[in-house]
Amino acid sequence: MSNNHAWWQTNIIYQIYPRSYQDSNSDGIGDLPGIRQRLDYLQSLNVGAIWLSPINPSPMHDFGYDVADYRDVHPLFGTLADFDRLLEGVHARGMKLILDLVPNHTSDEHVWFQESRSSRDNPKRDWYIWQDPAPDGGPPNNWTSFFGGPAWTLDERTGQYYLHQFVKQQPELNYRNPAVMQAMLDQMRFWLDRGVDGFRVDVIWLMIKDELLRDEPDDPAWDGVTPHARLQHIYTADQPEVHDLIRQMRALLDAYDDRMMVGEIYLPNQQLMTYYGAAFDEVHLPFNFQLILAPWEARAVRRLVDQYEVDLPAGGWPNWVLGNHDQHRVATRVGAAQARVANMLLLTLRGTPTCYYGDELGMEDVPIPPEFVQDPPAVNQPEIAHIVGRDPERTPMQWDASPNAGFAAPGVQTWLPLSDDYAQINVAVQSQEPRSMLAFYRALSALRRDSPALSIGAYQSIDTGVENIFAYTRTHADERVLILLNFAATTHRLDLSRLGSEAEILLSTGMESTGKIRLRALYIVGNEGIVLRLP
Numbered sequence: 178m179s180n181n182h183a184w185w186q187t188n189i190i191y192q193i194y195p196r197s198y199q200d201s202n203s204d205g206i207g208d209l210p211g212i213r214q215r216l217d218y219l220q221s222l223n224v225g226a227i228w229l230s231p232i233n234p235s236p237m238h239d240f241g242y243d244v245a246d247y248r249d250v251h252p253l254f255g256t257l258a259d260f261d262r263l264l265e266g267v268h269a270r271g272m273k274l275i276l277d278l279v280p281n282h283t284s285d286e287h288v289w290f291q292e293s294r295s296s297r298d299n300p301k302r303d304w305y306i307w308q309d310p311a312p313d314g315g316p317p318n319n320w321t322s323f324f325g326g327p328a329w330t331l332d333e334r335t336g337q338y339y340l341h342q343f344v345k346q347q348p349e350l351n352y353r354n355p356a357v358m359q360a361m362l363d364q365m366r367f368w369l370d371r372g373v374d375g376f377r378v379d380v381i382w383l384m385i386k387d388e389l390l391r392d393e394p395d396d397p398a399w400d401g402v403t404p405h406a407r408l409q410h411i412y413t414a415d416q417p418e419v420h421d422l423i424r425q426m427r428a429l430l431d432a433y434d435d436r437m438m439v440g441e442i443y444l445p446n447q448q449l450m451t452y453y454g455a456a457f458d459e460v461h462l463p464f465n466f467q468l469i470l471a472p473w474e475a476r477a478v479r480r481l482v483d484q485y486e487v488d489l490p491a492g493g494w495p496n497w498v499l500g501n502h503d504q505h506r507v508a509t510r511v512g513a514a515q516a517r518v519a520n521m522l523l524l525t526l527r528g529t530p531t532c533y534y535g536d537e538l539g540m541e542d543v544p545i546p547p548e549f550v551q552d553p554p555a556v557n558q559p560e561i562a563h564i565v566g567r568d569p570e571r572t573p574m575q576w577d578a579s580p581n582a583g584f585a586a587p588g589v590q591t592w593l594p595l596s597d598d599y600a601q602i603n604v605a606v607q608s609q610e611p612r613s614m615l616a617f618y619r620a621l622s623a624l625r626r627d628s629p630a631l632s633i634g635a636y637q638s639i640d641t642g643v644e645n646i647f648a649y650t651r652t653h654a655d656e657r658v659l660i661l662l663n664f665a666a667t668t669h670r671l672d673l674s675r676l677g678s679e680a681e682i683l684l685s686t687g688m689e690s691t692g693k694i695r696l697r698a699l700y701i702v703g704n705e706g707i708v709l710r711l712p
């Protein structure tokens with residue numbers, strides 16, 4: 178399949194939230210040896226790359242996105258030797274491993290920040306963004322944190338504020354000082370030399386801020402809900418200088434063989450596309466989160482897919498995502514009945530799909546009782562916890578029906594509660610059922626892997642005359658595949674005779690229909706998706 182295509186173009190990327198995948202040492206938190214035990218399972222999903230959310234030492238104020246040491250593994254997750262064994266196991270199965278890299282901020286316990294905050298004349302003072310108080314003693318400007326409250330915290334000892342757009346234990350590095358990028362490149366080298374295949378780069382579009390630290394204007398379109406959305410982030414995000422930083426990171430990757438980076442970027446297409454780099458010398462993939470953010474409606478989804486295809490720069494490789502550790506689970510957002518349709522969409526669109534652990538089972542958000550809520554935005558803003566809280570999509574993987582779902586030994590207190598439905602929705606049960614969500618996912622991912630049209634073919638949307646149906650073809654050489662997705666619960670009859678007289682069903686979401694069907698009178702039942710081979 179890979180003729181002229183790189184591994185990160187043809188393969189499914191599977192995101193693991195390490196705390197929640199597999200606990201091997203009975204502390205209620207997942208770890209690297211646990212993930213290693215599950216490599217055969219991962220291989221059975223036909224995923225080609227695994228992305229691990231951060232595994233570095235961290236005081237866990239943002240569950241690892243506050244890194245205290247970029248060159249080690251948190252003891253909760255294991256050791257560097259455990260990491261090497263995991264990497265070896267991944268590579269032995271022909272898969273790739275991508276690590277999370279968090280360059281925008283460190284933990285306040287990182288030695289760089291400890292030095293920086295120790296005095297105003299410390300040589301690392303300028304590695305972070307320090308400012309004098311405003312004349313009234315308050316923060317230097319009006320910037321806000323994504324997690325609620327101001328983006329500045331006063332350091333009493335030295336009398337200045339430091340910047341943090343997340344929790345106050347995540348001070349932001351100052352990339353206007355070139356020494357900082359040199360240091361970060363060294364941290365990347367450490368893992369590249371160990372053999373990791375790439376990085377998912379955290380908030381890459383925020384890495385550099387306005388030099389003058391100007392106030393941000395109010396956003397007239399503010400929905401009145403999340404405080405961070407009240408301002409237009411024209412000085413904290415997507416600054417022109419960010420591209421030079423990314424080019425430096427890319428140049429490092431290019432000095433190695435076959436490595437990649439995917440950047441976390443929440444921006445509209447026009448700005449998003451600039452992150453490929455004018456000479457394709459920035460990120461390999463700028464994450465495309467539109468399927469997460471859009472209403473689940475066939476016409477809206479068709480419009481955004483078509484527009485994305487138009488907006489992609491020639492030579493830019495597309496990618497799609499349905500969920501991650503920051504977003505409500507897809508099965509909850511679109512409803513259980515649509516979960517298969519959503520996955521069929523993800524795995525049949527043109528471009529690299531990223532799948533969030535558990536979505537292959539149809540795992541849903543788990544309601545978290547108030548005493549278990551741990552995620553900082555939910556803790557800091559209890560009144561909107563149900564919107565901004567991310568614990569519900571981070572609960573333990575559901576392996577089997579035993580107590581603790583096979584995630585942890587029976588009797589162990591797991592770091593987040595398990596879903597109530599784990600006795601039914603789990604890998605063991607679904608592996609036995611020929612038409613389970615898991616069986617469907619495996620069939621779908623195998624179909625994608627084995628079909629050049631699905632993995633690298635051209636995309637073209639099709640008019641069906643029915644507004645609830647999103648239909649498109651994928652074509653490569655003489656292989657033509659038609660995808661029909663019914664976003665509604667009602668049955669529709671379609672006349673697609675202009676595409677041929679008969680087509681062969683390759684897979685349907687219900688996994689019941691097989692054989693040939695007539696395109697003149699094609700029935701698609703509610704919540705059904707069908708992949709067909711056209712003559």
Ligand code: NOJ
Nearest residue numbers: 239242343379380502503
């Ligand atoms: C984006 C990550 O995905 C999120 O989980 C984290 O809280 C912030 N960046 C801060 O690192």
